[in-house]
Amino acid sequence: MTVVISEARDLRRAFGAFPTGVVAVAALGSRGPVGIAASSFTSVSLAPPIVSVNIARTSKTLPSLRQRRYWGVSVLAEGQEVLGRQLSLDADQRFAGVDWRATESGAVLLSGAAAAFTVRVDTFVSAGDHEIALLHVEDVQFNASASPLVFHASRFRQLGVARRAD
Numbered sequence: 001m002t003v004v005i006s007e008a009r010d011l012r013r014a015f016g017a018f019p020t021g022v023v024a025v026a027a028l029g030s031r032g033p034v035g036i037a038a039s040s041f042t043s044v045s046l047a048p049p050i051v052s053v054n055i056a057r058t059s060k061t062l063p064s065l066r067q068r069r070y071w072g073v074s075v076l077a078e079g080q081e082v083l084g085r086q087l088s089l090d091a092d093q094r095f096a097g098v099d100w101r102a103t104e105s106g107a108v109l110l111s112g113a114a115a116a117f118t119v120r121v122d123t124f125v126s127a128g129d130h131e132i133a134l135l136h137v138e139d140v141q142f143n144a145s146a147s148p149l150v151f152h153a154s155r156f157r158q159l160g161v162a163r164r165a166d
Contacts, residue, residue, distance in 0.1 A: 021148045022076045022084050025053055026100070026108035027068035033095045033108040034064040037087035039151045040130075041073060049137035051119060054130045061091060062131065068121070071135065072107035075115040077146040078158050083110070084149060105138070114146040 026035025040054035053073065055062050065071065076084050087094050099111035107118040119135035126132075150158065 019150050022151050023053065024074040024076060024083070024087055024110050024113075025055070025065065025071055026074070026095075026110070027065055027071045028102045028106040028108055029064055029068070033100055033102070034061055034068075034091065035072075035087065035094060035108060036061050036065075037076075037084050041075075044134065049140075050122065051117065051135050051137060053133050053135065054127070055133060056130055058129070065133075066121075066124070068106060070103070070105035070107040070138070071119050071121060071133075072103065072109040073117040073119055073135070074110040074113035076110075076149040077112055077114040077143070078149055080110075080112060080149055084151075103139075109141075112146070113141075114143055114148045116141045 021039065021041060023038050023041040024035055025038050025041075026033050028034075036055065036059060038053050038055065040052075042052055044050040044052050051073065055065070083098060086096075086098070100108050101111070102108050103118050105118065105120075109116040109118070117135075117137050118139040120138050122134045122136050124131045124133055147158065
């Protein structure tokens with residue numbers, strides 16, 4: 001059945017049919033970490049290593065992030081659902097009780113992540129009601145034993161049984 005999209009909520013539901021990972025995008029601000037949760041993180045290029053994340057222009061955190069040259073992008077792992085929700089709270093509550101560390105460059109990385117990227121902000125591209133941040137990967141850490149947290153149909157989920165793709 002094909003549905004004609006007439007309202008933003010219909011479009012949001014259609015986008016929700018595509019499962020994504022969940023990342024924390026964070027940097028060290030003057031009073032501690034600033035950051036957001038995002039499900040629009042993707043790899044762009046291997047050579048040079050570039051990733052992107054989309055941030056709503058209405059985000060109250062975007063201006064603070066734009067002032068920082070380096071960000072941390074932490075791929076949330078299974079079991080970090082509470083953290084994923086916490087990163088959507090008011091800015092002063094997002095990192096309360098969260099185990100994080102800052103790199104020398106000011107990127108903020110969260111403990112327990114499936115992967116963590118230290119990135120240098122390269123450029124912003126305006127796209128509709130969002131800004132696409134293109135980010136050069138400076139360093140990466142990967143936890144092979146952790147499975148990523150998945151966001152699908154407006155809910156956090158876990159990966160199922162792995163099957164071969166051939």
